[in-house]
Each structure stands twice: as structure tokens, then as C-alpha cells.
Amino acid sequence: MESQLRKNLEERLQNLEKEVYLVFPECHSPNVREAVNLLDKYPKVKTIPLSAELLKSKGMEDLVESFLPEYEEATRNYYEKQVKKGKMDKKDWESFNREKARKELCDPLNFALMMARKNYADAEVGGVEATTAEHTRRALYLVNKDPRKENIVCSCTMEFLTPVKLEDKGEGTTREIRFLTLADPALGKPAMEYGFVTSEKLLKSMKEGNLISEESYQKSIAKVEEEKRGYIRLKCDQAISALVWHKFLTQERPIGAFLCHSTAGSDQASLYVQFLRQEVIPAIVKALEEEKKHNPLLKDAVFISQECQVEAASDPRIGRKKAKGEAYAGYANVHLLSAVDTGNQHYKTFLTFTEMDSMICWSGFLKPIYDLSRSSPVKDIVLSALVAATQAIPGTAFAEKEKWQQKIYEMNKNL
Incomplete structure (x- = not known):
């Protein structure tokens, strides 16, 4: 093809x-x-x-x-x-x-x-x-680095040479997937190096056990909060860049989803899922709305407001079950990954087992x-x-x- x-x-x-x-x-x-x-x-x-x-x-x-x-x-x-x-x-x-x-x-x-x-x-x-x-x-x-940019970000857009076809009997339609863009396949930290998710809880328990002083606690919390803000800004930049690249390269309407092991809060015990739902994804949705005001490539872009597993993000048959009420669940063509290790392996899996063309696109220099x-x-x-x-x-x-x-x-x- x-x-x-x-x-x-x-x-x-x-x-x-x-x-x-x-x-x-x-x-x-x-x-x-x-x-x-x-x-x-x-x-x-x-x-x-x-x-x-x-x-x-x-x-x-x-x-x-x-x-x-x-x-x-x-x-x-x-x-x-x-x-x-x-x-x-x-x-x-x-x-x-x-x-x-x-x-x-x-x-x-x-x-x-x-x-x-x-x-x-x-x-x-x-x-x-x-x-x-x-x-x-x-x-x-x-x-x-471009002084107007805070982060260097990259994304990878792939074209499946044999399009993936999903027969949706519930809707009586067949969805053909030809393009997919991944954000964060090459830069950033591996997931295990992000300690801010659990640090706050650990520091609090140390303070309550009189293992650290109030001053040390406040200084440590300030560092944790700054790292969290940096992660949120990075994910906003990655999401916006990937949505822009997808539109520019494929001319499709870009629909983004944040990939996770949980869908729509299914893992209620995870501190990371709570962080995504309460802080990261809302920040991305807000950033997208701001970018739409001056970037025509984002005019019809959407970012799903719940975290999604892969199948819930890009298969509407599963999206309806796992992310009820999310109109675009199952239609994502832009996947935002949590960290460089997940992003890199997501891309390399496709590269190894799928016949496709791909290109890695960078922003920020x-x-x-x-x-x-x-x-x-x-x-x-x-x-x-x-x-x-x-x-x-x-x-x-x-x-x-x-x-x-x-x-x-x-x-x-x-x-």
C-alpha cells in the first residue's frame, strides 16, 4: 500500500x-x-x-x-x-x-x-x-534549546501499511486505524526514577514519627511539589506537540489519551492514578484549550479526560465498557505515555512486530x-x-x- x-x-x-x-x-x-x-x-x-x-x-x-x-x-x-x-x-x-x-x-x-x-x-x-x-x-x-520552550519533546507517528480494522457490531460499523502517534518514546526519565508520587506520603510519615524536623519536611515537600509541577508541564508539552504533529502529518483529527494500567479510575488505590486524574490530565485538557486559541492545527483536537489502558483508548468496543460517558474513549490516535521506558517499548513493539512506516519528530531546539x-x-x-x-x-x-x-x-x- x-x-x-x-x-x-x-x-x-x-x-x-x-x-x-x-x-x-x-x-x-x-x-x-x-x-x-x-x-x-x-x-x-x-x-x-x-x-x-x-x-x-x-x-x-x-x-x-x-x-x-x-x-x-x-x-x-x-x-x-x-x-x-x-x-x-x-x-x-x-x-x-x-x-x-x-x-x-x-x-x-x-x-x-x-x-x-x-x-x-x-x-x-x-x-x-x-x-x-x-x-x-x-x-x-x-x-x-529554543528559549521559548521549556522542554525538548519528541513523538513518533506511525502508519500501519496494513490498516487495523475493528468491527464494531454494537454500532454496526467497522473502524479502520491507519495512523498512530506516540508521545515520549525517547526522552524523559524511566518511570522508576520519578519518586515524587510516593515521596509526599513517606515524608509525612517520617515527620509524624519525629524522624525529620519540620524545617527538613517543608524543604523536602517543596522539592517534591516542584518536581510534580515539572512533570505536569512536561506532559502538557508532550501532549500538545504530539497532537500537532499528528494533525500536520496525517491530516486526521487528533484525539489524545493518557495511557496507564488503569482506565477511568479502575485502580482506586494507586497514588499515581490519583495524581493523573486530579492534576495531570486536567492540566493537559486546560493547556489544549489555550493552545487552540492560536494554533489552527489544534482546532478540532480532543484529549480524553480519563486515563486509559491501550484498548480502552483506541478500541471503541472496549472504550464504551471501561470508560463509560467518555465520548472519545476508543477513538484515540495519539497515545501519551507516562515515562520514557513505557514510551520507548510501546514504539519498539510496533516496530518489531508490525509492518509500518514511522518517523520521530522533535520540538524544542x-x-x-x-x-x-x-x-x-x-x-x-x-x-x-x-x-x-x-x-x-x-x-x-x-x-x-x-x-x-x-x-x-x-x-x-x-x-
Whole structure:
């Protein structure tokens, strides 16, 4: 079956007024090389394929040297912050010099991010070889976060090449599911690292048992409350971003649901479920209503007001039973996950056992940065590159940008 996602993106590419420059730092990967070659069919997409071998060649010396002072300064500042946090030895920071900076800059990932920083590239597409943690860490200090955004968030939109059909005898209809978007498949903490859910109760019992002072209790509670607020803001950002991406990529009405082991309060004893129902989901619903006022992509978006198990979220036959009174239960096409471990495994299960196309979409960096999975097939690299091309805002045109894109492209062919 023809990919509707690709068709939608190709239609958007036709509306591009300027050429878009995409840099790929992992062209030592056969999959990335093949994807770059396939992108040649799109005249407005200009690819910049990088590899360690290419960066060691004499033809790249001038560009490396022109990037070097700014790379050294940005990296030194980052390392200094790491020392203060206790995550780096002070001796390593003090010994960082121009020669070490030059060696690091010749790492294709670092060089690609510097090309984005210096406007030689409009977007970067990586993560096929580098881990998500390493890719995003470097992007945060070389490309930087958008100051208007509090969180870096990602979502994954999937297209089932054989649509899932659900026969609903109760309604006398058959529902066809072709698209699904997951929020939080790559960033955030694993669920076990969120201690704020149970900390408040534990601290209260310690205080009542005179194990901690009133002052310590108040300070600890303040930290717990701040962590809870941070989690709520993160989930609001993830939900809004995923709903926007789903609409943008699929043109379907986005309907979101917060996935959980409980549906509509079925686990009444869970502190986490209570937290979702009382604080998190109401905050998401409120944030969505605010975003609708100025984002046309969210005009018809909905977020279900109860937590849902997977089948209650996306199968109306189950949704009617488990979440009575929720008009959209069973119709969700955007799944918001509790933490990175659940999100990642939800995505990887589909990737392993289902024939599908998928793309991972990111929000929050100053420039479009796209981090793929190390298990991404060629077609998913191409799709993510097309998303990057449609989202990139072409920087100011200058002769060096075009010159180096053409030079690197030709040099890469001869390696």
C-alpha cells in the first residue's frame, strides 16, 4: 500500500519556496547513505552527507578551522557546567585545549551540529548510530534549546501499511486505524526514577514519627511539589506537540489519551492514578484549550479526560465498557505515555512486530534536530528527513553555504 505519510509530505515539499539544506552525520551507515541517495529525487532538498573519513580529508580543513573557535568556546562552557555538577573531572576540563577541540570537532556528529549552528545546514538528521542520550546532549550545547520552550519533546507517528480494522457490531460499523502517534518514546526519565508520587506520603510519615524536623519536611515537600509541577508541564508539552504533529502529518483529527494500567479510575488505590486524574490530565485538557486559541492545527483536537489502558483508548468496543460517558474513549490516535521506558517499548513493539512506516519528530531546539532509532530502516530515515525539510526555516542564503554543500556532496561520492 502506498504510504499516505510520504504522499502528504511530498505535497508539502512542493510548496517550499527555497532550497532546504539537511546535514546527515552518519553516512558511514549503509542505511543513511542509501537514504541520502533516495533524497536526490527531491530538487528542493539539498543533502550534506558527513563521515569521519570525509572530515579527515584536506578538502575540509578550511571549514573545520573556521568552526573551531566557536566550537571550542561552546564546548569549554559546557564542560565547565559539567564540572560544577560533579559530572566531569576538573582536570579534564582544564586540559581541554585547541588541539582536543579540533579532534572532537572532526567527529561527524559534532561537525553536523556546528553546521546547523552556523547556518550551513537548516536541519540535522541523526541518531541512526549515536544514542539518543548522546545526540540530544550534544545538540543542547551546540545548537541550543529554543528559549521559548521549556522542554525538548519528541513523538513518533506511525502508519500501519496494513490498516487495523475493528468491527464494531454494537454500532454496526467497522473502524479502520491507519495512523498512530506516540508521545515520549525517547526522552524523559524511566518511570522508576520519578519518586515524587510516593515521596509526599513517606515524608509525612517520617515527620509524624519525629524522624525529620519540620524545617527538613517543608524543604523536602517543596522539592517534591516542584518536581510534580515539572512533570505536569512536561506532559502538557508532550501532549500538545504530539497532537500537532499528528494533525500536520496525517491530516486526521487528533484525539489524545493518557495511557496507564488503569482506565477511568479502575485502580482506586494507586497514588499515581490519583495524581493523573486530579492534576495531570486536567492540566493537559486546560493547556489544549489555550493552545487552540492560536494554533489552527489544534482546532478540532480532543484529549480524553480519563486515563486509559491501550484498548480502552483506541478500541471503541472496549472504550464504551471501561470508560463509560467518555465520548472519545476508543477513538484515540495519539497515545501519551507516562515515562520514557513505557514510551520507548510501546514504539519498539510496533516496530518489531508490525509492518509500518514511522518517523520521530522533535520540538524544542533552535533548529530542527531529528533523532532516529538505531533500528530505523531506510524508509523511516527518508520520511524523517522529509519532515525535517518541511519544518526547517531556510536560513539566510550565502555563497559559502551552497559552495560547501556541493563540495561535500561531491567529495562524499569519491570516498
